[in-house]
Amino acid sequence: xxxxxxxxxxxxxxxxxxxxxxxxxxxxxxxxxxxxxxxxxxxxxxxxxxxxxxxxxxxxxxxxxxxxxxxxxxxxxxxxxxxxxxxxxxxxxxxxxxxxxxxxxxxxxxxxxxxxxxxxxxxxxxxxxxxxxxxxxxxxxxxxxxxxxxxxxxxxxxxxxxxxxxxxxxxxxxxxxxxxxxxxxxxxxxxxxxxxxxxxxxxxxxxxxxxxxxxxxxxxxxxxxxxxxxxxxxxxxxxxxxxxxxxxx
Numbered sequence: 001x002x003x004x005x006x007x008x009x010x011x012x013x014x015x016x017x018x019x020x021x022x023x024x025x026x027x028x029x030x031x032x033x034x035x036x037x038x039x040x041x042x043x044x045x046x047x048x049x050x051x052x053x054x055x056x057x058x059x060x061x062x063x064x065x066x067x068x069x070x071x072x073x074x075x076x077x078x079x080x081x082x083x084x085x086x087x088x089x090x091x092x093x094x095x096x097x098x099x100x101x102x103x104x105x106x107x108x109x110x111x112x113x114x115x116x117x118x119x120x121x122x123x124x125x126x127x128x129x130x131x132x133x134x135x136x137x138x139x140x141x142x143x144x145x146x147x148x149x150x151x152x153x154x155x156x157x158x159x160x161x162x163x164x165x166x167x168x169x170x171x172x173x174x175x176x177x178x179x180x181x182x183x184x185x186x187x188x189x190x191x192x193x194x195x196x197x198x199x200x201x202x203x204x205x206x207x208x209x210x211x212x213x214x215x216x217x218x219x220x221x222x223x224x225x226x227x228x229x230x231x232x233x234x235x236x237x238x239x240x241x242x243x244x245x246x247x248x249x
Contacts (some may be wrong), residue, residue: 008235025238061089105148130169170210214243
């Protein structure tokens with residue numbers, strides 16, 4: 001059985017003091033023996049200061065990575081640097097990166113490959129806009145995003161990847177896919193993974209990433225193909241994030 005994973009994406013929020021207080025409060029309300037994998041992804045500049053505060057129960061992740069290993073790429077961060085900061089996970093292809101920074105699916109796939117080459121686990125985000133859903137093209141869009149990853153990674157690589165389904169229309173809008181809507185897409189993703197091999201479908205965790213909150217987490221996580229959550233705003237509230245992690249167990 002796949003162990004649940006809950007990842008907090010802090011986006012461009014926080015400061016040294018805010019992050020220290022958030023993690024202190026979070027660990028106070030988090031049961032010590034929770035059987036769930038947990039990670040937080042702070043902004044790049046706070047990776048090194050966040051890591052010592054996490055403890056053994058919480059992994060560190062980054063929100064992005066460069067496709068380049070080093071060189072004259074001002075403002076970029078290499079996978080080796082994230083590895084050096086003790087990162088375990090890296091979010092790649094978040095909808096905000098795809099939309100605001102024009103990241104193509106082939107670039108997202110390359111970032112996933114770069115992560116794997118440095119023993120980092122990529123959390124590959126896929127999802128459709130509201131217009132794409134309303135037009136009936138949601139699965140075609142998600143299928144194309146997955147196909148780019150499948151074209152770059154072989155089956156053994158894919159078993160080391162996490163997929164996050166994030167309906168773009170449910171991020172930061174207050175809207176959330178119903179548990180059945182989310183499950184339907186997760187089942188589609190699982191079917192596509194199965195085309196790459198039974199071990200891939202059985203191993204890969206698929207997270208839901210559309211406005212996960214304490215009051216909807218349990219219903220979402222009860223679905224057979226939803227293996228946890230990629231949590232945005234709610235991960236900035238210690239009690240809310242802890243409640244989501246408890247729901248995953």
